[in-house]
Amino acid sequence: MFPKPNQNRKHPASYRPISLLSNIGKLYEKILLKRLNDHCYSNNIIPDEQFGFRDKHSCTHQLLRVTNKIVEGFNIKHYTGGDFLDVSKAFDRMWHNGLIVKLINDQFPDYLIKIIQRFLSKRKFQVKINQVLSSVGNIQAGTPQGSSLSPTLYNIFNSDFPRNDKVLNCLFADDSAILTQGSNTRFIIKMLQSQLECIEYWCTMWRVAINTDKTKAILFRKGHSRKVLKTLSFMEEDLPWENQVKYLGLILDSKLSFRQHAKYNSDKFWNKVHMIIPLIGRHSPLSLNNKVLLFKQILRPILTYSAPIWCITAKTHRRKIQILQNKILRIMTNAPWFVRNDVIHKDLKIQLIEDHVKNLSRKFFSQLQDHKNPLINRQVEYAHTNGKYPYPYSTTKWSLPIKPP
Numbered sequence: 095m096f097p098k099p100n101q102n103r104k105h106p107a108s109y110r111p112i113s114l115l116s117n118i119g120k121l122y123e124k125i126l127l128k129r130l131n132d133h134c135y136s137n138n139i140i141p142d143e144q145f146g147f148r149d150k151h152s153c154t155h156q157l158l159r160v161t162n163k164i165v166e167g168f169n170i171k172h173y174t175g176g177d178f179l180d181v182s183k184a185f186d187r188m189w190h191n192g193l194i195v196k197l198i199n200d201q202f203p204d205y206l207i208k209i210i211q212r213f214l215s216k217r218k219f220q221v222k223i224n225q226v227l228s229s230v231g232n233i234q235a236g237t238p239q240g241s242s243l244s245p246t247l248y249n250i251f252n253s254d255f256p257r258n259d260k261v262l263n264c265l266f267a268d269d270s271a272i273l274t275q276g277s278n279t280r281f282i283i284k285m286l287q288s289q290l291e292c293i294e295y296w297c298t299m300w301r302v303a304i305n306t307d308k309t310k311a312i313l314f315r316k317g318h319s320r321k322v323l324k325t326l327s328f329m330e331e332d333l334p335w336e337n338q339v340k341y342l343g344l345i346l347d348s349k350l351s352f353r354q355h356a357k358y359n360s361d362k363f364w365n366k367v368h369m370i371i372p373l374i375g376r377h378s379p380l381s382l383n384n385k386v387l388l389f390k391q392i393l394r395p396i397l398t399y400s401a402p403i404w405c406i407t408a409k410t411h412r413r414k415i416q417i418l419q420n421k422i423l424r425i426m427t428n429a430p431w432f433v434r435n436d437v438i439h440k441d442l443k444i445q446l447i448e449d450h451v452k453n454l455s456r457k458f459f460s461q462l463q464d465h466k467n468p469l470i471n472r473q474v475e476y477a478h479t480n481g482k483y484p485y486p487y488s489t490t491k492w493s494l495p496i497k498p499p
Contacts, residue, residue, distance in 0.1 A: 111186070111219070112239045123242045126213075129206055130246050139200050140249050141257075142469045146267030147245035153342040154458065155470050156266045157403045160273065160341065161486055162476045163262055164314045164350055165406075167275050169481030173315050175282035176273045177290060177326070178339045180308035184268035185244055186236040189301040190214045193251050200250065213243070235301075251300070256292040260285055266342055282313065283324050290328045297329075306331045310339040314348055316483075344400050352407035356414050363396050363418055376428040385426045386442055393422060397447065402455040405489040416447045455489045 101108035115123075134140050145151040160176075167174035193214070197207045217233040237244040248267065255270070257263060264271040272293075274285040297304055311326050311333045326333040338347040338354055345355035370392065372378060374385045397415050405412060420435045429438055439446060445453070463474045477487040 110239065115238065115241060120242065126206070126209060127242050127246060130202075130243070130250075133200075133202055133206070134246070134250065137200065139253050141253055141255070141263075141265070142467050143255075143263040144249055144252065144265045145467075146265065146269075147249055150465065151467065151470075153266060153344075154400050154403060156264055157342055157344055157400055158473055158486060159262070159469065160264055160271065160346070161350070161403050161406075162473055163273055163275065164346075165481070165483050165485050166476070166479075167314060168316050168350070168483040169479075172275050172277050173279055173282050173313055174273060174275045175279075175286050175313050176271055176311070176339070177286055177328075177333065178310045178312070178341050179270040179272075179293070180305040181268035181270065182303040182305040183236075184302075185239055185248060187301070187303055188236050188248060188251055190235060192300050193247060196251060196254070200253070210243075210247070254296075256289065256296050258285070258289050258292070261289045269342055271341055279313065279321060279323060283326065286311070287326055290326060290333075294329055304329060306333070309333060310336045312336050312339050312346070312348055314346075314350060316349060342400075344404060350406075351411075352404040353411060355404055356407065356411040359397060359399075360414065360418060363393065366393060366396060367422060371425075374422075374426050376425060382427065382442075386444065389422065389426065389444075394419070394450075398451060398454060401451040402458045402489055403486050405451050405455065406484050406486055412448065412451075419444075419447055452490060455486075459487060459490055 096110050096112060097103050098108050098110055103109075140148065145153075145156045164174045166172075190211075194207060194211055197210060214237065217238070218230050219233055220230050221228040237247050245267070252265070252268075255263065255265060260274055262273040264273065272286065272289050274282055274289070276282050276285070293304075296302070306329050309328060313323060313335060323335050325335070338345055340346075345352070345358050347354055367374075370388060373380055374388055378385065380388075397418060420438075423429075423435070423438050423442065423444065427438055427442070436446075459474075459477070462470055465471045476485045479485065
């Protein structure tokens with residue numbers, strides 16, 4: 095079992111169980127996985143809204159859908175309301191019989207259903223603390239953590255997630271978000287509450303546990319309003335309206351300024367720096383080339399995670415990211431105060447954050463129009479939409495060879 099980050103290690107629920115599987119079993123799972131995926135693709139079982147555990151789908155793709163929808167609301171002077179749901183122990187509590195029922199309903203081959211049923215049934219576990227072993231327990235629900243089959247089985251189990259034509263489903267594995275848009279808040283609240291009731295019924299029917307403490311509601315809008323919003327209810331609990339939510343590692347505030355995300359990124363960056371400072375610090379025995387390699391592989395990805403999305407933020411916030419890079423490069427090189435930052439970047443052959451993000455954005459956006467998922471392919475349309483508030487495409491400075499839809 096591995097401890098979860100930022101959790102109390104004295105609490106049993108703060109650990110994530112990992113299954114130790116045999117090598118022969120893993121090879122057999124790969125064969126089964128191919129059969130499962132072939133059936134899923136040929137019968138369109140996994141919905142297009144689900145981006146988790148799928149080839150050529152990433153968090154950034156889903157965040158682009160969310161951001162484009164919110165900015166579209168800003169430009170047409172509409173409100174955008176959203177609920178961000180947190181599924182509690184998604185893999186550990188997947189209902190076995192419910193999964194088998196869905197495999198049957200989706201007309202999977204009989205031999206695959208029987209194999210999956212035997213794969214999940216009669217599994218046992220045992221916990222060892224120090225040198226003491228617990229008694230053997232039976233696993234009543236869930237799929238093995240670490241198995242290559244588990245992600246696809248979860249997508250199949252989640253494939254009938256409730257849909258509504260007026261609500262945008264944004265799914266990435268067990269991180270689910272629903273968005274709706276309208277010209278008045280009463281319509282937003284009505285649509286969100288209706289969809290939450292459908293989700294509550296679905297969760298009850300299929301024994302899916304939602305962590306209501308981590309489920310957040312937010313209203314994206316520009317300007318200020320003194321209206322008191324009616325509280326949403328879910329699972330017999332109230333969902334208060336928040337000023338910001340964290341979704342797929344990106345902090346979204348109600349104005350979509352990404353100010354808080356810049357601060358969060360800074361704290362996360364320095365926490366990682368403190369861990370590896372003996373390797374990249376002034377007194378490190380490593381060569382400068384190795385320090386640069388560590389910076390590019392460990393530190394810079396923290397600064398540029400989902401950069402094609404958050405780079406629509408104000409220039410002052412982007413500048414803060416560049417300052418973080420300047421500081422760590424000066425530490426790595428032990429540069430004196432009179433050496434300019436641009437000289438250090440040039441000598442180390444490291445791009446400025448602004449230039450690096452532009453390159454990442456060009457590469458990311460240029461691949462959208464050929465994507466097989468129509469929901470991702472359709473995001474190209476926003477590249478040709480004008481408005482007061484910029485869409486993420488503006489980070490590329492329009493050097494993209496994107497054709498109008």
